[in-house]
Amino acid sequence: xxxxxxNGVVYSRLIAKExxxxxxxxxxxxxxxxxGHMRFIVRLEGDxxxxxxxxxxxxxxxxxxxxxxxxxxxxxxxxxRMTIIDSHNVTLGLVLALEKLLDVEAPPRAQYLxxxxxxxxxxxxxxxxxxxxxxxxxxxTMFMWAFGDREVWxxxxxxxxxxxxxxxxxxxGGVRRDMPQAFPERAEKAIRYMxxxxxxxxxxxxxxxxxxxxxxGVGVLKKSEASRLGIVGPNLRASGVKYDARLAEGYAAxxxxxxxxxxxxxxxxxxxxxxxxxxxxxxMSLIRQVIKKLPQGPIFAEKYTRxxxxxxxxxxxxxxxxxxxxxxxxxxxxxGDAVSRVEMGHGxxxxxVTGAGSTKPYRLRVVTPSFRNxxxxxxxxxxxxxxxxxxxxxxxxxxPPEGDR
Amino acid sequence: MRVMNIEGIITWLLKIVLSPQVFAPIVFPGxxxxxxxxxxxxxxERKIAARVQMRVGPLYVTRRLGGVLQMxxxxxxxxxxxxxxxxxxxxxxxxxAPVMALTLAIVPFAFIPSAPGFVPIKSQYSxxxxxALISTIPLSVMLMGWASNNKFAIQGAVREAFMxxxxxxxxxxxxxxxxxxxxxxxLEEAVTKQWLPGLLLNPIAAxxxxxxxxxxxxxxxxxIVEGEQEIVAGPYVEYSGIIFGIGxxxxxxKLYSLTLIYSILFLSGWNPVITPLYSIYxxxxxxxxxxxxxxxxxxxxxxxxVYGRYRLDQALRAGWRVYLPLSLIAVLLSIFLRVVNIV
Amino acid sequence: xxxxxxxxxxxxTFTRLGVQVSVLDRRVRVIALPESLRKVAEEALSLGFDxxxxxxxxxxxxxxxxxxxxxxxxxxxxxxxxxxxxxxRVPRDNPRLESLIDVWPNAILLERETWEMLGVVFEGNPDxxxxxxxxxxxEIPPLRKDYKVQEEGIYVDLE
Numbered sequence: 001x002x003x004x005x006x007n008g009v010v011y012s013r014l015i016a017k018e019x020x021x022x023x024x025x026x027x028x029x030x031x032x033x034x035x036g037h038m039r040f041i042v043r044l045e046g047d048x049x050x051x052x053x054x055x056x057x058x059x060x061x062x063x064x065x066x067x068x069x070x071x072x073x074x075x076x077x078x079x080x081r082m083t084i085i086d087s088h089n090v091t092l093g094l095v096l097a098l099e100k101l102l103d104v105e106a107p108p109r110a111q112y113l114x115x116x117x118x119x120x121x122x123x124x125x126x127x128x129x130x131x132x133x134x135x136x137x138x139x140x141t142m143f144m145w146a147f148g149d150r151e152v153w154x155x156x157x158x159x160x161x162x163x164x165x166x167x168x169x170x171x172x173g174g175v176r177r178d179m180p181q182a183f184p185e186r187a188e189k190a191i192r193y194m195x196x197x198x199x200x201x202x203x204x205x206x207x208x209x210x211x212x213x214x215x216x217g218v219g220v221l222k223k224s225e226a227s228r229l230g231i232v233g234p235n236l237r238a239s240g241v242k243y244d245a246r247l248a249e250g251y252a253a254x255x256x257x258x259x260x261x262x263x264x265x266x267x268x269x270x271x272x273x274x275x276x277x278x279x280x281x282x283x284m285s286l287i288r289q290v291i292k293k294l295p296q297g298p299i300f301a302e303k304y305t306r307x308x309x310x311x312x313x314x315x316x317x318x319x320x321x322x323x324x325x326x327x328x329x330x331x332x333x334x335x336g337d338a339v340s341r342v343e344m345g346h347g348x349x350x351x352x353v354t355g356a357g358s359t360k361p362y363r364l365r366v367v368t369p370s371f372r373n374x375x376x377x378x379x380x381x382x383x384x385x386x387x388x389x390x391x392x393x394x395x396x397x398x399x400p401p402e403g404d405r
Numbered sequence: 406m407r408v409m410n411i412e413g414i415i416t417w418l419l420k421i422v423l424s425p426q427v428f429a430p431i432v433f434p435g436x437x438x439x440x441x442x443x444x445x446x447x448x449x450e451r452k453i454a455a456r457v458q459m460r461v462g463p464l465y466v467t468r469r470l471g472g473v474l475q476m477x478x479x480x481x482x483x484x485x486x487x488x489x490x491x492x493x494x495x496x497x498x499x500x501x502a503p504v505m506a507l508t509l510a511i512v513p514f515a516f517i518p519s520a521p522g523f524v525p526i527k528s529q530y531s532x533x534x535x536x537a538l539i540s541t542i543p544l545s546v547m548l549m550g551w552a553s554n555n556k557f558a559i560q561g562a563v564r565e566a567f568m569x570x571x572x573x574x575x576x577x578x579x580x581x582x583x584x585x586x587x588x589x590x591x592l593e594e595a596v597t598k599q600w601l602p603g604l605l606l607n608p609i610a611a612x613x614x615x616x617x618x619x620x621x622x623x624x625x626x627x628x629i630v631e632g633e634q635e636i637v638a639g640p641y642v643e644y645s646g647i648i649f650g651i652g653x654x655x656x657x658x659k660l661y662s663l664t665l666i667y668s669i670l671f672l673s674g675w676n677p678v679i680t681p682l683y684s685i686y687x688x689x690x691x692x693x694x695x696x697x698x699x700x701x702x703x704x705x706x707x708x709x710x711v712y713g714r715y716r717l718d719q720a721l722r723a724g725w726r727v728y729l730p731l732s733l734i735a736v737l738l739s740i741f742l743r744v745v746n747i748v
Numbered sequence: 749x750x751x752x753x754x755x756x757x758x759x760x761t762f763t764r765l766g767v768q769v770s771v772l773d774r775r776v777r778v779i780a781l782p783e784s785l786r787k788v789a790e791e792a793l794s795l796g797f798d799x800x801x802x803x804x805x806x807x808x809x810x811x812x813x814x815x816x817x818x819x820x821x822x823x824x825x826x827x828x829x830x831x832x833x834x835x836x837r838v839p840r841d842n843p844r845l846e847s848l849i850d851v852w853p854n855a856i857l858l859e860r861e862t863w864e865m866l867g868v869v870f871e872g873n874p875d876x877x878x879x880x881x882x883x884x885x886x887e888i889p890p891l892r893k894d895y896k897v898q899e900e901g902i903y904v905d906l907e
Contacts, residue, residue: 014853243823
């Protein structure tokens with residue numbers, strides 16, 4: 001293993017080192033107020049971190065194996081629980097892959113509604129990340145404000161889908177419920193409230209000189225390293241790489257909407273937090289565009305609604321609540337496979353579904369953004385002081401249930 | 406044989422209780438007032454932080470009063486909790502250290518005057534005596550961390566040692582600057598010499614003493630010793646029961662003593678004296694001193710809603726590179742003001 | 749260079765290496781043999797695919813093989829809508845492959861997961877230990893098709 005950075009990556013940092021007697025080993029274990037659902041084996045020499053070994057797998061729920069044992073339509077609520085704070089983006093990937101396999105396309109109105117819920121979830125997920133970053137520095141005001149303001153967006157999502165967190169909104173063929181009448185005014189009120197609050201967040205947290213001194217220059221991830229290690233999400237964009245799966249894949253209604261990808265060049269913790277705040281602003285502008293440009297039409301694919309009896313079809317058209325045809329209970333996956341990539345709040349999620357002619361998928365592979373970001377715990381930490389550990393952890397927005405699946 | 410009547414006994418008892426040597430350290434501003442302040446200030450901290458953070462804070466214990474007696478409920482809970490001594494801990498220091506810390510936090514009240522002429526131990530050196538006693542509290546915290554035999558506790562004890570190095574010199578030099586300015590190290594005379602509050606006479610010393618006070622009491626942004634996000638309550642991690650309650654309250658007691666000294670040195674102590682109260686009983690005239698120090702404590706606990714935590718080396722660097730030179734400048738300013746005969 | 753032309757370039761490069769190439773809707777699929785895997789990977793790296801998205805193992809007990817699928821991705825503007833898929837088949841009773849850590853550094857955790865879930869040994873990976881499973885795991889790798897999940901009945905009779 002070369003230790004030089006000729007490939008863009010310092011290899012000696014990828015391997016966890018054991019060390020001799022002068023190394024002080026601390027287990028920031030699962031029984032710790034701020035370790036999340038995982039364990040870190042931190043090796044210190046004095047106050048400087050020598051190596052960190054992230055020991056994940058404490059909340060491994062064997063979702064890939066479970067998905068092989070049940071019908072593919074049931075995999076949607078199953079996989080939603082991976083990242084429950086961002087549940088629409090998680091399942092949207094699976095639904096897109098299934099639509100490719102089943103050769104069905106969602107109507108335009110459904111595509112726009114998918115964007116709407118995706119952006120609401122993205123804001124909610126970023127607020128969660130901001131709150132956790134705040135409490136890692138013991139800044140309880142940021143924590144309480146972020147989680148209190150998340151309530152606004154969760155209630156908006158409840159208006160749209162009927163559930164606060166477990167939406168299960170997208171299905172192969174479209175979405176399940178139509179937008180209610182009073183939704184645009186409520187969304188506008190929420191956006192105006194959030195714009196005021198974002199200014200408060202900047203004042204008390206990101207422009208607070210004390211917080212800046214904890215975040216500036218800490219945990220720097222260079223552009224070449226970020227690209228080489230396959231980092232995703234705001235962590236990648238804060239290091240100067242302009243990549244977003246919404247642009248790369250062009251799914252749902254994103255090709256018709258205008259939005260910017262916020263970027264920073266520094267790659268330190270402050271840059272990552274600033275990128276998240278900017279992304280909240282971009283998501284709010286996207287929600288406004290969607291509400292303005294929402295086309296009329298059905299929300300569920302014609303291929304499936306024509307299998308419903310005519311009375312139910314009319315009911316679906318009137319109430320805006322979709323009923324599934326009987327075939328959904330035993331949707332057969334043809335031979336073949338499909339991939340899809342979707343941008344979640346935490347980064348890009350990847351699905352690869354292999355069908356073998358039965359109702360259950362032969363293999364369902366999912367790589368979550370947190371699983372791709374785990375390597376940063378081992379890579380970024382050496383050389384920093386021990387108290388930088390929670391600062392870097394908070395800024396990476398790592399979500400253990402998502403990393404473990 | 407002299408006949409002892411009831412009246413004589415009661416007068417004798419009253420004389421003892423109302424003498425400064427007993428009243429000041431035990432009742433006001435000593436032990437009982439300190440415990441009541443502990444009760445109210447922790448409740449106030451939680452309520453103030455809650456109001457800033459869009460929530461309600463403690464509410465249910467005495468609902469009509471807004472949950473004021475919450476800490477009494479917490480204290481009662483701690484009383485009934487089992488005090489567990491781990492097998493691997495060093496038993497005698499484990500039990501003795503928090504008690505020692507509490508005692509050392511109460512002893513400074515023997516030197517702090519609360520009204521003109523009303524001080525338990527009248528001494529020319531009350532200021533250095535109080536500061537010396539307060540600076541021994543970190544030793545007992547370190548003993549707590551060592552006796553716990555736990556990696557996180559030892560990390561906390563080491564952090565306490567480092568923080569002690571950061572703020573001790575700053576606090577001492579700022580107090581010394583005021584001592585030079587007033588020409589006396591006696592706290593009682595320091596109040597009488599303040600024709601303007603010390604805050605306006607030597608603002609630099611006031612500022613550095615304030616920051617040193619926040620560092621010493623371990624309040625945000627300097628609550629590094631009990632850093633919950635890294636070392637899980639630091640030296641107090643193995644403690645349970647009432648000892649844990651004492652440990653948590655220790656920081657506030659230290660803060661109380663330091664704010665009393667701050668009010669005496671910088672906010673002109675118990676002035677203006679309410680003469681009617683003074684003629685009833687001298688100890689009661691210290692009410693203004695108490696109000697000033699309480700308001701100062703409220704401001705310091707409000708800082709919790711604004712700041713995060715500093716890193717250990719940042720706090721050390723701030724203490725030595727910024728505040729120590731500033732306090733030296735404060736000493737020079739005091740010398741200059743004396744020479745120019747302002748005081 | 750537009751997307752279509754880039755795909756042509758990729759096709760040509762890989763066909764020159766002597767492996768089977770097919771293109772399906774923005775995915776370039778390369779079917780390689782275990783011996784030529786490393787060459788394909790290095791070629792992909794030089795084309796701009798500088799990190800892996802996933803390493804996946806699919807168990808085909810009817811053919812007695814395990815198929816290991818690599819997906820590589822690039823953040824460059826012209827390549828980002830493409831995914832490179834490399835498929836390798838290894839025998840099921842002795843699944844050994846070369847580790848690709850020095851080509852793609854983030855394979856270090858992905859290979860660990862494929863090892864523990866399917867039993868594929870990656871030679872050269874210094875860090876092959878359990879990632880998601882508990883360290884005392886002693887049964888066969890769970891994602892294989894002959895691993896039966898032990899189920900408990902819901903109804904229990906009084907003995």
